[in-house]
Amino acid sequence: MSDVPDVRLSVLDISPVFEGSTATDALRETIELARRVEEMDYYRFWVAEHHAMRNIASCSPPVLIGRIADATTRMRVGAGGVMLANHAPLVVAEQFGTLEALHPGRIDLGVGRAPGTDPGTARALRRVVAPGEQDDFPQRLVELMSYFEPAASPDSAAVLAVPAQGARMPTWLLGTSGYSARMAGMLGLPFAFAHHLAPAGAAAALDVYRTTFHPSPELERPYAILAAMVIAADSDERARWLAGPMALTSLLHRTTGMPGLHPTPEQAARRSYTAQERRFIEERLDNHLVGGPDTIRRRVGELVRETGADELMALGLVHGLPERMHSFRLLADAVRVGEPAAERTAR
Secondary structure (H helix, E strand, C coil): CCCCCCCEEEEEECCECECCCCHHHHHHHHHHHHHHHHHCCCCEEEECCCCCCCCECCCCHHHHHHHHHHHCCCCEEEEEEEEHHHCCHHHHHHHHHHHHHHCCCCEEEEEECCCCCCHHHHHHHHCCCCCCCCCCHHHHHHHHHHCCCCCCCCCCCCCCCHHHCCCCCCEEEEECCHHHHHHHHHHCCCEEEECCCCHHHHHHHHHHHHHHCCCCCCCCCCCEEEEEEEEECCCHHHHHHHCHHHHHHHHHHHHCCCCCCECCHHHHHHCCCCHHHHHHHHHHHHHCEEECHHHHHHHHHHHHHHHCCCEEEEECCCCCHHHHHHHHHHHHHHHCCCCCCCCCCCC
């Protein structure tokens, strides 16, 4: 009997830019990675929205989603997610309505609350002055969802997002706290929790989501994705070496706020660390799923049982496309990718 509970596997990608490569390289690697993980039977592939970060090339989810959907055939493709603070809900509805029309039954719309960038860039994106601005995310979310409803009548005076009208496409709420979990539950939406950003809060947030869930036309029963950092290799030692760039980038972001491009594993290994920095690195590695096949199988099992997640979405911040693909292959082999016994998916 497997020690890994029944769970789907999916991928979250940020198009990481490492030293010695470019944003163009990173975006092309994302598309190739999507092709390869589809061959491994991963269920869905999401891309993130980040702005003004030199080490992340994924800044325009709709454009990248369209390209990935063209390059694959059956895997679901979506945003993890669109940062609604940066965009007019009407524009998002038109973009994703168009994607769903071109790739019916394969598009996911994940929506996040934060801008995903610094205040100056957020102002540039929205062309408004942000200080003192109230949090209008709930209203923007409701407006966005309204554009996917069928038109009330042909002569309705309501604003229309023509490609989105009547589109059967799941809207996911993303978050790192009980606030987003509670909102997703009350609205009856599928929920995705970013464990890679807030590992300590995952179990509590998913419990809040399930206890506050109300069935909706969107979803009859709660369905939760857990997005986690997963770096798998042939041994624990090799995996921790490959995870060095991720940990070092986290350290530099914490201490300087400007980490630059992701270092290579060799660069991360050569760096001299203080005792305090070493403790931070080790804690960072321990908070994520890093290890050889046996360790990955055990850690995935523990995490899924602890949180009750229906789906594990792996973010693999690994240098070099061959190493990244090998990491996802080892994860797939460890968890035995496939359809859950119960049909619980949010479509």
